[in-house]
Amino acid sequence: MSNFQIKKVLLDAGTSLHIQTEKILSRLPGVPVQYIEGIRSKRNNDEFGSSAPETACTQDNTFEHKPRLGKDTLHLISYKGEFLKPCPGTREYICCGYQILNVATNCPLDCSYCILQAYFNQPNLRVFVNLEEELKRVLHVIDSEPDRIFRVGTGEFTDSLAVDPITCWSDLLLPAFSKRKNVVLELKTKTTNIERLLDSKYRDRIIVSWSLNSPYIAAREEHGAASLKNRLKAARQCQSEGYILGFHFDPLISHPRWKEGYLKTLDLMDKYIDPEKIIWISIGSFRYMPGLKPIIRRRHPKTCVLNGEFIMGLDGKMRYFKPIRLDLYRFLRENLEKWHPDLGLYLCMESDDVWQKSMGWSPGNTTGLSHYLDKRVLKIFG
Amino acid sequence: MEIRKIAGATPHGVGLNNIDDSPGPCCMSFGFDLKPLILSIDTIGLINSPVLIESGQGKMTIIAGFRRVQAFKYLKRDEIPCRILLENSVSHLECILINLHDNLSTRKLNDVEKGMVLSRLSLYLPESEILEHYMPLLDLPSRRETLFLFMALESEPDVFVKESVVRGSLSLKTFKRLLKMDHESRTHVLNLLSSLKFNSNQQTQLFEYLIDLKHIHDKSLSELLGDISIKRILSDENLNMPQKAKAVLGFFRSKRFPTLADAESTFRKKVSRLGLPKGVKIVQSRFFEAPYHRLEIRFREGEDLKKKIEQLTRSDRLETLRDPWEEGG
Incomplete structure (x- = not known):
């Protein structure tokens, strides 16, 4: 981990019995460990349910939500909830039908727009040390439906690779997923932590993907993330070592000279990446729960991500006014298609109407988009 | 003296001249209208006698009943029946609690008064006890940020701001925002809010627009509020107050959402x-x-x-x- 450092480890009661705990602690020599006895509450089982942020107040007239995110504190937990969960899409917009593998929550990176700032009710980098045991259950679910394609990812509630040098989840996950024919595992990141992937002998059914943005947004808003160039260099290395790649232009941010900015990113992609070996590229615009706005304002006073014209969408989240989204999507789609006509482009959480107008076609609904993405899996991995 | 005994103490007539004119260190009254109390006392007399404490040199300090003493003075009476505590017989905290419970038994406190209670209690009690016990007593959520907000309201130096909060013309949310503003912006905002009648939702909306525009255009609130269009709206004689408030909001909305507008x-x-x-x-x-x-x-x-x-x-x-x-x- 190049840009961040764990300064403290918290151990929940019972986690010291897990072999993963021992392994993780051995990779953090000299880091103080604090045992937490008897304070575990049912909130641990409500990990993904609450949107209430931690609040810290001072008497200096700052009464706003001030999430104590504890990005340098690693909290090892035996998670009691479901490890495999469908992506929480909404009825009003078309979802990709992704399955989330919950290996951890929160993220050491500090992107100003990150929804995790408001999403979880507990701070710290929370890593689930019982993954190894629970993975058997997850694989059983996958094996019990051999005709269904499971598109699984770990990058929804954390960066998939940010703490991989410490957790080494990839050592565990790659062999487990690589040997199954009805699943793909997508590791989504903004880091360059690919060492363990490159050392692994498993490639089949594994997608390594990077979140991309314009250089302006990457530099200004994605704090702690690798530079765009370094992300793409890491992607190139993975591609040359036989990994299939994915990319995610999400969240697109409307900012001054955004067209020029996103074109620069596309130029970099052209420079480093072979478009033939890309399974998909998602496109989505910035959206957020209304409660996130004051948190962003407080934590990132210089941010530009809130400057756009946001309206309340049909799902209650804030999103760009429709013509602005259409502009962003059309521009990206046209230019990506100029680069290569078959990139598996898809929109994240958009309506049929917006699909039609910006992409020129629509999967119609979540099932349709799932089929489209399943076909991409079959095409690339067979 | 045991604090509970005060309820059974026999009132004695005390000359109004002997009572300290100031509200006293325990007073929790702000922004009140004395007329109904004057009318009540004039009609049926005093039901609940004030509580005073001897403060030396024959003077009495009010522990509870500042308004009643004021009403008696208005009615030009010579004496008022009071229960009297001996100097040093009760602690300052006990005096505050006497006042608090005396008030709570007869009326609801306004937001500034709640701030006064919390500020006074905070001098003697740990924060946890105030949060746990006294915030619910005042119908407030047991949250630190609420506690600090009400205490900040109590210590607000601008009486106009306090009065506006009590009147409801300045929402607590807006007050919280005022705390973070520089003097010039604060003055501009208060001028606008005092000249137009924005309701609470409109105030929230106005600030949403202003704060977003401040970030987008890197302008101060004073610059935004000093826009010529706002001046025109404010001086437009064809518009009444609510119409002006709506026009101001409309102006900032169209600035904030030009494509949508x-x-x-x-x-x-x-x-x-x-x-x-x-x-x-x-x-x-x-x-x-x-x-x-x-x-x-x-x-x-x-x-x-x-x-x-x-x-x-x-x-x-x-x-x-x-x-x-x-x-x-």
Whole structure:
């Protein structure tokens, strides 16, 4: 981990019995460990349910939500909830039908727009040390439906690779997923932590993907993330070592000279990446729960991500006014298609109407988009 | 003296001249109207006697009953029946609690008064006890940020701000924002809020726009509020107060959401050109997010409805209402 450092480890009661705990602690020599006895509450089982942020107040007239995110504190937990969960899409917009593998929550990176700032009710980098045991259950679910394609990812509630040098989840996950024919595992990141992937002998059914943005947004808003160039260099290395790649232009941010900015990113992609070996590229615009706005304002006073014209969408989240989204999507789609006509482009959480107008076609609904993405899996991995 | 014994103490007449004129260190009264109490005392006399404490040199300090003493003074009485505590017989905290419970038993405290209670208690009690016990007693959530907000309200130096909060013309949310503003911005905002009657929701909306615009255009609130268009709205004699408030909000909304405002205006123009029958309306979906519009027809009877529908079907202009976001459209 190049840009961040764990300064403290918290151990929940019972986690010291897990072999993963021992392994993780051995990779953090000299880091103080604090045992937490008897304070575990049912909130641990409500990990993904609450949107209430931690609040810290001072008497200096700052009464706003001030999430104590504890990005340098690693909290090892035996998670009691479901490890495999469908992506929480909404009825009003078309979802990709992704399955989330919950290996951890929160993220050491500090992107100003990150929804995790408001999403979880507990701070710290929370890593689930019982993954190894629970993975058997997850694989059983996958094996019990051999005709269904499971598109699984770990990058929804954390960066998939940010703490991989410490957790080494990839050592565990790659062999487990690589040997199954009805699943793909997508590791989504903004880091360059690919060492363990490159050392692994498993490639089949594994997608390594990077979140991309314009250089302006990457530099200004994605704090702690690798530079765009370094992300793409890491992607190139993975591609040359036989990994299939994915990319995610999400969240697109409307900012001054955004067209020029996103074109620069596309130029970099052209420079480093072979478009033939890309399974998909998602496109989505910035959206957020209304409660996130004051948190962003407080934590990132210089941010530009809130400057756009946001309206309340049909799902209650804030999103760009429709013509602005259409502009962003059309521009990206046209230019990506100029680069290569078959990139598996898809929109994240958009309506049929917006699909039609910006992409020129629509999967119609979540099932349709799932089929489209399943076909991409079959095409690339067979 | 045991604090509970005060309830059973016999009142004695105390000369008003012997009572310290100031509200006293325990007073929790702010922004009150003395007239109803004067009328009540004048009509049926004093029901609940004030509590005083001897403060030396024959003077008495008010522990509870500042308004009652004021009412007696207004009525030009010589004496008022009071229960008297001996100097040093009760602690300062006990005096505060006597005042608090005396008030709570007869009325609701306003927000500034709640701040006064919390500030005084915070001098003697740990924060945890105030949060756990006294915040619920004041109908407030047991949250630190609420505690600090009310204490900040109590220590607010500008009486106009306090009075505005008590009157309801300044919401607590707005007050919280004022705390973070520089002097100039604060003055501009207070001038605007005092000259126009924004309700609580409008105040919230106004600040949403102002803070966003401040970030987008890197301008101070004073610069934004000093815009010539705002001055024009404020001096427009054809508009009443609520209309001016609405116009100011509309101005900032169109600045904050230029594309949306433009789309709404274009849509309204298009609809007005359709020549719809009377009582027929076409309403866009909220923020144009859903791809449909809504047709509303107001009618008396079926015959009337039929007539309006026929008029609509005969209209050759309806087709001009097209999807505003079609590519190249």
